[in-house]
Amino acid sequence: MKAVKIITYNPKNQKSDFEFYALSKGLNSGKPLDNPCPNCFVISCRNAEELDVYRSLLFGLWKTKAFHQFLISSVIPYIRIGDFKNFVFEQASHLKGKEKVFKNDIRRVKTLEQRERHIHEQLRLISELKRIYIARHLKW
Structure with missing residues (x-):
């Protein structure tokens, strides 16, 4: 290279x-x-x-x-x-001499990051739902 x-x-x-x-x-x-x-x-x-x-x-x-x-x-x-x-x-x-193995590992890391972002989004939505369920019973 x-x-x-x-x-x-x-x-x-x-x-x-x-x-x-x-x-x-x-x-x-x-x-x-x-x-x-x-x-x-x-x-x-x-x-x-x-x-x-x-x-x-x-x-x-x-x-x-x-x-x-x-x-x-x-x-x-x-x-x-x-x-x-x-x-x-x-x-x-x-x-x-290790480019192919390295590229595969990078691809795996990027896939894991996508999954991590998806899980964070799901956790955020769950947190928002919990807030909504409680808030709808409260008077402000």
Whole structure:
């Protein structure tokens, strides 16, 4: 797997077809994004397959809070682009030959997150129903 190009986002730069973004500030640093924001890095890939691998890699690193070790500053934490690049390239080289298994695990995690969101929604609805059942007997 060849190294991708990682730069700081600048709205003046031209957008390519195979790029995505990663937050660079806050406790969600490293979170992959579809749309750019002022505090993000641009990850430019050569093709759709490479984009999918790196997006999955960044999702996994963000989900496991792997970027937290690189956060600096006490008020608004951020990650330096050099630390970000080195860590992503190190993890990508470690992933060589295991892309298929990694993608399957990422797919499973995303499925579990969908189920989790569904369960949270059901719990919210149950809580609302309990409130309604009691409230209809009270006079305000």
